[in-house]
Amino acid sequence: MSTSSAPFFQNLYFDENYYLTEKAKALNANGEGEWTAATTAQAIADAHMTPWEHFSRFGAFEQNANGAIGINPSPFFSVSDYLSSVAYVNYSSLTAAINEVREAGDPITHYATKGYIKNCTVSSVEEGDMVVFPTRHDLNKTFYFNEGQYLENKAAALSSINFQGQSWTAESTAKALANAGMTAWEHFVRFGAFEQDAFGDIGIDPSQYFDISRYYSDKADLIGSSVEDVIEAFHAAHLDPISHYTHYGFLEQLTPRATGLDPIYMQNESNVPPRSGDALIDSLLIREDTWASMNRIAGDDNIVHYHFLSKEEIATEVPIDYPNETPMTEAQIRGFEQAFEVLAKMTGISFEETSRTDNAQIICMNANLGISSGITYTGFGTKEDAVIVALDNTGSSKDANANPVFGTPGFETICHELGHALGLEHPFAKQMDADHMEHTNIPKSIETKAMTIMSYEEGNSTSASDGTIVAPWCENGTFYYSPQDILALQYLYGTDGINGSEGVTYDDVLA
Ligand SMILES: [Zn+2]
Structure with missing residues (x-):
């Protein structure tokens, strides 16, 4: 990509x-x-x-x-x-x-x-000032609507049909919209989302991060209807795809897809994925050579196998050195299954449970993790091509983790840990030594859960009318992957899974 x-x-x-x-x-x-x-x-x-x-x-x-x-x-x-x-x-x-x-x-x-x-640092003028996204819609509009890119796409569409016998630029398009008394966003919502683009697809893309026609066809697949009917229904309801995603799509597990997902072939033995050139993606990529990336360790059948350790396995195999190691409960297994379902829709990877540890790439259990709600390790005993995901069953996350229903804080922990399992890093850089950061970070002013579930920051900058602080992405019931996560996961896997025609492909998987 x-x-x-x-x-x-x-x-x-x-x-x-x-x-x-x-x-x-x-x-x-x-x-x-x-x-x-x-x-x-x-x-x-x-x-x-x-x-x-x-x-x-x-x-x-x-x-x-x-x-x-x-x-x-x-x-x-x-x-x-x-x-x-x-x-x-x-x-x-x-x-x-x-x-x-x-x-x-x-x-x-x-x-x-x-x-x-x-790792050059972007700081706010007043130290600690954060970009405020008062609602999820504000966040999605900022992330997925880019005025400059929209105007370019609209200009290309106009030029492709030789509209008014002239060739169009972003500037001349902006002027035409201003003359019609519309902002670019207003034009997108009312017209652009339903117009033919320069490639003959319906929907002028609002940015490189949101492929409108793919969203329509994903929605059509989801409800078993025709793309034409979906477009007509959106149009009739005055719902552009970004607004639909904000209010409905994200709870239906639809995900925006970036345009132009291209395959990236790894040319070396390294396990480190290549940089994308996009700071929003690169700041989330695990760049440790020892990491068991799913692109490398899963078979070329595009299946990631997961396994829930039994009491007997925990007793005999001692996978990690934490107290009170226990198997996942039925409620927790349902939480993991929901998260895998979400990830399958987002990346195209098939996730299947296995009853064995030897062919599993993701191995799950509970333990007393103290102050951590979850942890993710690479390696299971001598088996290096596996990742262990553990949830806390004793400390402060005990209650949340016991019932990780979709959208709850326990579910957030599962999503966060599975983000690590699939190759995502925290968006904040850790200091390696005085001069070096461990990996790329993103500016502090946007480093919150609004942007990525891999952040620890709640995004506590929003005042409701009664003065209370709220962050819509942290309200119970809405914990979920954020725009940056979707972008980075689709950089790694595309939307057609491991070894597909999009995403990163490793030489030894190809061989
Ligand atoms: Zn983490």
Whole structure:
């Protein structure tokens, strides 16, 4: 799959009003008159630039009102901190860092294409400020709708039918929508989601992370109806696929699929999956050579076998060294089966129970894990091609884990641990030594369970009308894989499972 997180981060971290206000403040601090966001916007427009173009060509490298380098594009991206971070990881001067960032375009694009690989740090302007997704819809809209990519896709569709006898660009399309009094999102919801794209499929894709026509056909498969009927029903109900996914689809276990899932062949003996080039994916990939990746250890029949250890097996095989090791209960087995069902729909992998340990790739049990709700290990005794998943049966997660019904915190733990089993890492980097991080991280401002179930952070930034803090993805009943998880799992496995025509394929599986 070839995607880049640059459009996502440009969209997330460039807030036009914030930027114009900051630029006006910088001009005023410089004694250049009385500037407001509006007069600054006019001056930039008079110079035939968009605010984004102004930021990437000038503002990112200009002095701000505080005298530091860089007019900040949003409260969640401190340019001067970022430039310092680039200099720090490169052991270079600030000037050299600025030159490197300029070459990539601007600081946001540099982070998404180059900086994240070196663990350059994105910090908020006010330390600790988090991006707020008040509702699941806000999250999904931010993740799956990218205005720039949507306009490009719509322009390609218009050009493909030679609409009004001209060729269309994102800019001319944006202008046409503005003349019609619509935002790009409004156009998508009312029209684009039901229009033919440049390839003849129904639905102008809202971003690289959401293939609309695949969503329609997945929904048709789910309910045993025709694609045409699904599209008609969505249209009649005024439901675009992103909104449908938010309100219904995620509970029906439908998953958005990225466009352009391509096969990736491993060329070496290493167990480490190749980088995707997309920070949202790469920050979730386990990169340990010793990890028992399902792509490598499962057979080429696309079946991952799981096994629940019996009391006798636990007594004789001592798989891990924790107290109070017990078998899974019936309720827990049902929780695992539901999670496997979800993962099967998401990745196309078949999960089947086996009664033996020797042909199992995922082996499950309980133990007293103290403060951890679950753990995942690679290796079962001398058997290296297996992963052990254990749930806590004694500590603070005891009650939640006893009844892991779909969407509950116990179910979340199972999803999180199975995420590890399938090759997902936590999104926060652990310090290896003073200068090196163990793996790629994502910016703290978005590192929450809203983005990935592999995070420990609840995303506690949302105030309900009565002032209580809520995070919709952490309410009981809705614990589930988040957009970043789906993206990373589909990078590893595609949607057609192990050794399919999408996802990562290892040489020794092919052989
Ligand atoms: Zn974990």
